[in-house]
Amino acid sequence: MACEPEVTVLVDKGSIGFSAAHFSIVETGSEPLHGHNYQVSLRARGPLRADGTVIDFGILKAALRAECDLLDHRMLVPTASPEVAVSEPAAGEVEVREGGRRFLFPASDTRLLPVRNTTCECLAEMLLARLRERLGEAPVRLELTVEESPGQGATVTEP
Numbered sequence: 001m002a003c004e005p006e007v008t009v010l011v012d013k014g015s016i017g018f019s020a021a022h023f024s025i026v027e028t029g030s031e032p033l034h035g036h037n038y039q040v041s042l043r044a045r046g047p048l049r050a051d052g053t054v055i056d057f058g059i060l061k062a063a064l065r066a067e068c069d070l071l072d073h074r075m076l077v078p079t080a081s082p083e084v085a086v087s088e089p090a091a092g093e094v095e096v097r098e099g100g101r102r103f104l105f106p107a108s109d110t111r112l113l114p115v116r117n118t119t120c121e122c123l124a125e126m127l128l129a130r131l132r133e134r135l136g137e138a139p140v141r142l143e144l145t146v147e148e149s150p151g152q153g154a155t156v157t158e159p
Contacts, residue, residue: 004047011060012041018072020111022118023098025083030099036148038120040068040127046140055140063134067127074111075103076118086112120146120154128156 021035042064046054077096078084085097094110096103115122124146132142147153 006045007048007054008043008045009054009057009060010041010043011057011064013061014039016040016061016064016068018068018074020071020074020076022076024119025078025081025098025117030083030101033103038068038071038123039147039150039153040064041145041147042131043143044138044140045143046138055135055138059135059138063131066134067130071111073109075105075109076123077105077110077112078115078118078122079112080114080116082116120148120152121156124154124156128158132158 017037017039019035019037021033023033024031042060044055044060048054077086077094079086081098083098087095087097088107089095089104092107094105094107094112096105113123113126115126124144127146128142128144131144135142141158143155143157145153145155
């Protein structure tokens with residue numbers, strides 16, 4: 001009996017991504033507040049279905065765009081970092097303390113993320129988990145890349 005090959009499909013369109021501000025905590029301290037025009041791409045690997053596809057490209061693109069839209073034009077704040085304290089001192093405000101710095105952002109412009117840092121690595125890991133939730137039990141293995149600039153990013157692959 002022949003083994004069915006797996007096929008990898010790719011969604012890597014320049015129109016899928018988000019622009020956001022953040023700071024990262026690195027070994028030497030923390031970076032200044034800055035932003036990126038992030039690009040997000042996805043690979044899905046699995047067996048060919050009876051219709052000759054692995055998964056509908058439209059489903060992948062819609063799920064990616066929906067997740068990116070949630071982050072677009074927002075301040076990204078890590079809530080799982082021991083170095084970052086987040087509070088809401090007044091309605092509609094988010095206060096972020098890190099090291100000796102204090103930031104006050106409009107809540108509507110802020111995304112509190114369940115990550116320890118807002119690096120490409122952590123953002124890719126979070127987006128991959130969220131994408132898997134959206135796709136449910138689709139029989140594909142996902143690999144997601146977040147680039148903060150062309151050629152500089154991180155890729156996370158499902159086990």
